[in-house]
Amino acid sequence: MNIDNNLFLTHEDINNKIRRIAYQIYESNIEENEIIIAGIAKNGFVLAKKLKATLEKISEIKPTLCEVHVNKKEPQAEIKTSLPPSEYINKSLILVDDVLNSGATLIYGVKHFLQVPLKQFKTAVLVDRNHKKYPVKADFKGISLSTSLHESVHVILEGERFGAYLD
Structure with a gap:
């Protein structure tokens, strides 16, 4: 079967979708001078970089990137971030991932950032699969996609041709 199918x-x-999410982030942070865009490594961080670049084009807000490392096999393990x-502290933060599936990765990321006082905390994903096991939602999402539990979503955000595929 051809992958393009x-x-x-x-x-x-x-x-x-990235442009629309960036505008939504801007609208919800219109009073802010600076925001933190925390992307979950790997694809979430790539998406966060693209959101940052778009925000810099459309607004005066200074977005700062933060890479978040969550062990997806053991999400309760210590989470590491590129920013201390x-x-x-006391800033608006957007936690970004490419796909929201069960919610485990996002919920543990949320838990980590709640250890410090934040002005505002939102989440953004490109694809929301609607299979949540945890009470976490995407505040900003590119698309909601109803899939079976046996299907998987693969997102390619690097190179000359981006794409999101359902397998």
């Missing part, structure tokens, strides 16, 4: 978001679709907590 499973494509549900094209390169152009993904760029449009002192850098995001």
Whole structure:
């Protein structure tokens, strides 16, 4: 089977979703001078970088990137971030991942950032699969996709041709 048969978001679709999410982030942070965009490594961080670049084009807000490392096999293990907590205290923070599936990765990321006082905390994902096991939601999402539990979503955000595929 040709992988393009499973494509549900094209390169152009993904760029449009990123732009729309960036505008939503801007609108919810219009009074802020600086925000933290914390991307969950790997694809969540790539998405966070793209959101940062778009925010810099459309607003005066200074977005600061933070890479978040969550062990997806053991999400209760210590979470590491590229910024110390002192850098995001009392700031608006957006936690970003590419796909929201069960919610485990996001909920443990949320738990980590709640250890310090934040001005505002939101989450953003490109694809929300609607299979949550944990009470976490995406405040900003590119697309909601109802899938079976046996299907998987693969997102490619690097290279010359982005795409989101359902396997």
